[in-house]
Amino acid sequence: MTIAPAARRGLALLIPVAAFLVLGSRVPHFLDLSNLLNVVRQSSIIGICAVGMTFVIIIQGIDLSLGGLLAFCPMISGMLMLAGVNLPASMAAGMLAGTAMGLFNGLMVSKLTVPAFITTLVVGQISQGLALIINGGSSIGAFPEGFVFIGNGALGGVPLSDLLLLVFLALGFFIQRFTPLGNHILALGGNETVLRQEGLSAARLQFFVFGFSGFCAAVSGLLLSAQLDTVHPTQGDAYQLDAIAACIIGGVDLAGGRGSVPMAVLGALIIGCLRNVLNLLGIHPFMQNVFIGSAIIVIVYLSGAIRRHSELATRGAL
């Protein structure tokens, strides 16, 4: 028996909602509005990364450069800010750096057919090295008020971080649903031959997807530094796997061709809730890593098993 896609999506949504309600009744203070807004604020970092990562995974890639970029881009902006360059220009420089690194990933994948996990691993490592070199391995802080406000300020009671996540969610959703680009990306991941027959360039799409992912990583890194009022040269490490986990929990298929931005952002929120609850319950962050690492493997296994099962079922029906 195969489950209809709509029903499957409904089921997928049911689990987090149920878990949410159970947690809400069990864990003290979890459902407090201030705690929930805080959860979203903490999830915004991996959520924004997950928007870019979704497109990358859809085209059968992966972006392992996030960890490095999350430190490298804000480090550039931070150094410029402390050197007295105005806020918009310094932030633009960081975003430009992230996008450039992403485009470089796209170049390696499209023109040199290097596997995505290798080129992004390498670019991540280079970014990490540069983030360390720029300021001799120490962190910087005490940024202008405007920058810190982006991370910690609120608009009508809603943290700016939450709004920024919403903007990226909308942007990703718009690209995916309402532009031809979104369809082409799905086609590239699902069936490249069709794309070729339509006369579309795979390379240009790969450039866009990896460049966009680099841009998302840069924005997310800047937001993280704005929240902390610090740039630590290895601050990205902790977020790399969480961003991938967010996509995977949100049902983005590692085999490519399938995935939606809102679901990936939901995945980020689930991870945010999970970490928050485990924190409230006093469970050590390292134990949380053990959970999340195992969860990724189990979910990838299950989604693969389900896909193979339904493929077999389809073939049997024919």
Add this chain to the structure above:
Amino acid sequence: MSARATEDLQAGPAPGERREPPAQAPAAAGKGRARLAPGDLLNLIGRNVALFIFLTLVILASLFVNNFAALDNAVVILKQSAIPAIAVIGMTMVLMTGGIDLSLGYVVGLASIVSGIMANTWLWPAPAVLAAILALGLALGLCNGLITQFMRVPAFIATLGTGYVLYGLAQIVSQGSIINRLPKDFLAIGRTPMFGLPSAVFLALGVAVAFHLLISRTIYGRQLKAFGFGARTAALSGVPGARINVSVYAFCATLAALSGLLFTIRVNAAQPNMGGGVFTFEVVTAAIVGGTSLFGGVGSVANSILGVLSIKIIENCINLLGVSYHLYLAVQGAIILVAIIFGNLTNRRA
């Protein structure tokens, strides 16, 4: 170069050209006096990239870096290369199947803290610790292998996940502390002086020779290469693909655990942060500099170890020149990129 030498090269393993018809060799030999065309030179280098890079680095470093060409310094480089040299063998085997093991560095960290606890807290004798750590590595590697093979999770995501788990476990086991002052008999495994070098270097040499023979002289080695070139064709020829695929992860983690143990001995401290992503990356870099193909099928223990020596020479020069150590991280990345682009170009020529 004589025509004969050209022929010998043609007969040797030439990964980049394996799909070419062999008609070129007699044509080149027929010329009588073979001239060295630029393309030939590129091919010659392309076939011995690891050796070429290694020799170039040695020459450049000797010429331009003060204190590089000294016996003491050579000893330092050998000492520093021994541990990654052991780890790179396993990574080479995994890469040869077309996979990757991103958990390698975290196996090192877990092996380090566990060996420290066994030797210092439980007072186990050195041979028991060694055996237990190898068994731990084997078990972890089997997990990686079984997850990739039978749960069909792509290698990079499976090992990223297990790496995360192992890192968490190592931190939990250590309870945030480092174990210093390890017992003498335990330290003796890697520190006993032999011919002016610590025993760890000879241990690495022994492991390297054993695995070189395993890959180049046994049926297992040939099956491994066949599997890496194409799992389907290999399976049709009767290669037990599943067994090969699981075994490489088992070897990789076992060797990683051994290098974690030796690392612990070298610095005389067991700590969960040892190794990590940085070490994994160093080992992958070494393997790629050693000419191991990311697409599977091509790799050699000797070349990968030349790769380790090459990047350790670079690290050594960065130290001798007094440049920030952080540069080493970025330089490694740049080296991989150059190696990939270069390998790509030479393959395209062929």
